[in-house]
Amino acid sequence: MVNPMRGEVEITLDGVAHRARLTLGALAELEAELGTGALTELAARFEGRRFSAVDVMAVVVAGLRGGGWQGGRADLLAADIAGGPVAAARVAAQLLARAFALPEG
Template sequence: MANPMAGEVEVVLDGEPHAAKLTLGALAELEADLGEETLMAVIERFETGRFSSRDVLALLVAGLRGGGWQGRGADLRTVEIAGGPVEAARLAAVLLARAFTVPGAGEA
């Protein structure tokens, strides 16, 4: 089970749950895969709704690899992601948000 306080998101691939997390290495891989120079450019794509299905897959692959998954983008294209494309996009957005949220911030 994924730990949201550690920035993790649960992604279910072919019925099997996997923890996904955007580590620094995963974020660097994501920048390279998307051809962006900065993390802010990656975030802007999602905030402004200018992301593609390829962006969603790249973000999920980076997060899954950050969580220890050994697959590649081609592997993710052949599995069923629970919830379909809409859930995949939502999980990608949650991954980005959790990567830049400080656990416990704002709590009294």
């Protein structure tokens, strides 16, 4: 079971549910892979629905790794993602939204 308050999102690969979250390390890995100057630019692309499949894959891999998954990009490319590309994009958007959400209070 995932905990949205910790920024966690569930994604199912090859019939197995996985926990994903963008930890600081995962965000740094994501930034390095995409070569982006600021992750807020990536978040803005998702908010404006101007993201690419490369963006989705990078965010999902980073989130999975932040959740403890030992795989990499090639493993995700070979996996069956429940819900297909639309579900993967939704997971990526949720991960970014939860990573950058300010705590209420």
